[in-house]
Amino acid sequence: DTAVSQTPKYLVTQMGNDKSIKCEQNLGHDTMYWYKQDSKKFLKIMFSYNNKELIINETVPNRFSPKSPDKAHLNLHINSLELGDSAVYFCASSQVSGRRNSNTEAFFGQGTRLTVV
Amino acid sequence: AQSVTQPDIHITVSEGASLELRCNYSYGATPYLFWYVQSPGQGLQLLLKYFSGDTLVQGIKGFEAEFKRSQSSFNLRKPSVHWSDAAEYFCAVVSNTGGFKTIFGAGTRLFVKA
Numbered sequence: 001d002t003a004v005s006q007t008p009k010y011l012v013t014q015m016g017n018d019k020s021i022k023c024e025q026n027l028g029h030d031t032m033y034w035y036k037q038d039s040k041k042f043l044k045i046m047f048s049y050n051n052k053e054l055i056i057n058e059t060v061p062n063r064f065s066p067k068s069p070d071k072a073h074l075n076l077h078i079n080s081l082e083l084g085d086s087a088v089y090f091c092a093s094s095q096v097s098g099r100r101n102s103n104t105e106a107f108f109g110q111g112t113r114l115t116v117v
Numbered sequence: 118a119q120s121v122t123q124p125d126i127h128i129t130v131s132e133g134a135s136l137e138l139r140c141n142y143s144y145g146a147t148p149y150l151f152w153y154v155q156s157p158g159q160g161l162q163l164l165l166k167y168f169s170g171d172t173l174v175q176g177i178k179g180f181e182a183e184f185k186r187s188q189s190s191f192n193l194r195k196p197s198v199h200w201s202d203a204a205e206y207f208c209a210v211v212s213n214t215g216g217f218k219t220i221f222g223a224g225t226r227l228f229v230k231a
Contacts, residue, residue, distance in 0.1 A: 110160040
């Protein structure tokens with residue numbers, strides 16, 4: 001049973017195209033995230049949703065639009081793809097409500113390697 | 118603002134030797150601290166975490182880390198490194214400023230030589 005699963009694992013596309021990455025978690029967590037890992041391996045948060053509500057939007061271009069149909073899913077849609085969007089995108093989830101216990105870590109998906117050509 | 122610093126971009130150790138990866142954090146209150154490992158082409162796996170109590174925490178794969186408040190550090194250690202430990206290691210802190218999120222250090226790449 002995969003806790004956080006994202007599809008596709010690899011995505012190669014041309015500049016200007018629109019693409020989506022899907023993410024699902026079966027951990028019952030109330031918060032989901034998208035992170036971007038650049039070529040230097042630096043991980044930076046892009047968005048977080050808590051119970052389908054947008055909580056964090058870290059100055060990401062509005063070409064990136066997350067959508068959370070329910071608290072188990074957080075999809076990432078990217079319009080008009082640019083070369084600089086090439087990166088690995090990680091979905092993650094955690095339980096935020098009722099924390100101040102040990103179960104506060106984020107669980108990550110395997111990543112989606114996006115290559116824009 | 119909360120931040121995490123990993124001063125070493127990469128470290129090379131011989132197989133069987135001991136390992137210490139450094140991590141310093143900046144956080145006003147008692148932090149939640151984590152170490153994650155990322156093998157090539159893989160996602161992030163949690164090695165261990167600290168949120169309160171005993172300052173020496175044990176993790177998976179024989180790793181441990183010690184929280185030192187006076188030094189704002191959370192260094193990762195392993196007494197004897199195996200070739201399979203070669204990977205990227207990330208120290209992280211959970212922040213609740215502007216929304217609950219995990220903030221990562223820049224990572225330390227571990228190379229293991231035979």
